[in-house]
Amino acid sequence: MDPVLAVGIILSLDKRERKRKQYWSKRWFLRKQTFGHAKLLDELRLNQPEDFRNFLRMDEESFNELLWLITPLIEKKDTIMRKAISPMERLLITLRYLASGNTFEDLKFPSAISPQTIGRIVIETCEAIISCLDGYIKIPCTEDEWRLVSKDFEFHWNFPHCLGIDGKHIAIKKPAESESFYFNYKKFFSIVLMAVVNAKYEFVMVDVGVNGRVSDGGIINSIKFGRRLHDKQLNLPKPEVLVEGDIVSMPYVFVADDAFAMTKNLLKPYSQTHCKLNDEKRVFNYRLSRARRVVENAFGILSSRFGVFQRQMFLSPEKAATITLTCCYLHNFLRRKSRTYLAGGSADWMDGDRELHERVWRESQTKLTGLLTTTQRNSTSRAKLTREASQNYFCTRGMVPCQLNRI
Structure with a gap:
């Protein structure tokens, strides 16, 4: 076989192999239920109420009331491709951004959500908060x-x-x-x-x-x-x-x-x-x-x-x-x-x-x-x-x- 043709075939097979291994999301993003904000919040709620307040700049009662108010405006439906990010997770990531001022790139690690998605979530949730707290x-x-x-x-x-x-x-x-x-x-x-x-x-x-x-x-x-x-x-x-x-x-x-x-x-x-x-x-x-x-x-x-x-x-x-x-x-x-x-x-x-x-x-x-x-x-x-x-x-x-x- 022509050596040039053989190299071309190998490169083509390698390219298709790499393409098959691509994912629509990073694998560790799919495991956010294991170590994400929601799991940490459950631990703080049960054992460290003071740290809960420091984490979100509000107590549990205020957080629950705010979540109840804005849920109808930020709730998304699951699709056959993926499960929607819940209203609680959306509010959590928004409040943590407001409390810390960390960049969206920093916040992707504790939340297991991409920075681009976090950027959309924060602005959408803020608009919902403004609407619900208008008075x-x-x-x-x-x-x-x-x-x-x-x-x-x-x-x-x-x-x-x-x-x-x-x-x-x-x-x-x-x-x-x-x-x-x-x-x-x-x-x-x-x-x-x-x-x-x-x-x-x-x-x-x-x-x-x-x-x-x-x-x-x-x-x-x-x-x-x-x-x-x-x-x-x-x-x-x-x-x-x-x-x-x-x-x-x-x-x-x-x-x-x-x-x-x-x-x-x-x-x-x-x-x-x-x-x-x-x-x-x-x-x-x-x-x-x-x-x-x-x-x-x-x-x-x-x-x-x-x-x-x-x-x-x-x-x-x-x-x-x-x-x-x-x-x-x-x-x-x-x-x-x-x-x-x-x-x-x-x-x-x-x-x-x-x-x-x-x-x-x-x-x-x-x-x-x-x-x-x-x-x-x-x-x-x-x-x-x-x-x-x-x-x-x-x-x-x-x-x-x-x-x-x-x-």
Whole structure:
């Protein structure tokens, strides 16, 4: 036989042999019931409830309720080719991703699911969570609903007519062909999470997805909430006196930091850049800071509970926004359902003398990056009068015992 022909036959047979040995799935993926997440969860549920909470960032009762809610939206049917991944496995892999922030490539080993499939599962499950928990983030629609938010701030933090707002950068990989569109002042690529928070550390408004380059006070005008605030469409209560018999009526205000331009309904502290502040202004800054700590705590708790915020997300801006929004919904869900979610010193607190005590998350490196301080200084006369009236109130009838010691 011709030697060349013989070699050709051998190569052809070898190629067909290799082709016959190919599988539609890696063999060890087919054995995920032996060592996958579901088996580990059963062990933790029975013997280590604390580790169960650490593993998924929620207790068993909350997990079971969430699974019951989203099962109709994520359940798939078995086929003659393969058995479908169960709703519990889908929720497990999603919660573990949110809790750890590990890449899909890393998560394939404990779950025995391919990274491509994990990527689809995580986004589909997050969309289902957002849909099922839709009522857990709800911006107040009426004056009475805003008053309830304000009264909680006054009761817990001694700031009447107060509402809270802030924004943070969420680190993402550079989107393809985006150039510097998502490049922020801290020299990384990001989208911005804007939120209004109530006195119970719950998000009442969340907007996520604005490019990180818009990092100054103008960002509030880039979101629907900011435009509604500017156009007076939020149904905020009309200005009211703080104490019966007062002449000056005070508007309801969002307390913010120097990242925002001050307006009639948005107060920020006095700047210490150009001049030394007197005691009255320092008292105002302290009292406003106490109220703003609620917003800072909400972001701090979010980033410490969900490890996905502690590293860069290797996702598109749209998918990163879905992940971020899901964590905000889960935060509110667990805040209301779980007794252990804020246990162990998660949030700042005040003692009987109204003395503020800070919590451990402030000392960690997991805090989200704040917005850039705005250079807009052209506050309206009405905004300045509102701040002065608040300052006078805090230094007279609204004084709290510890404020002079804290300035």
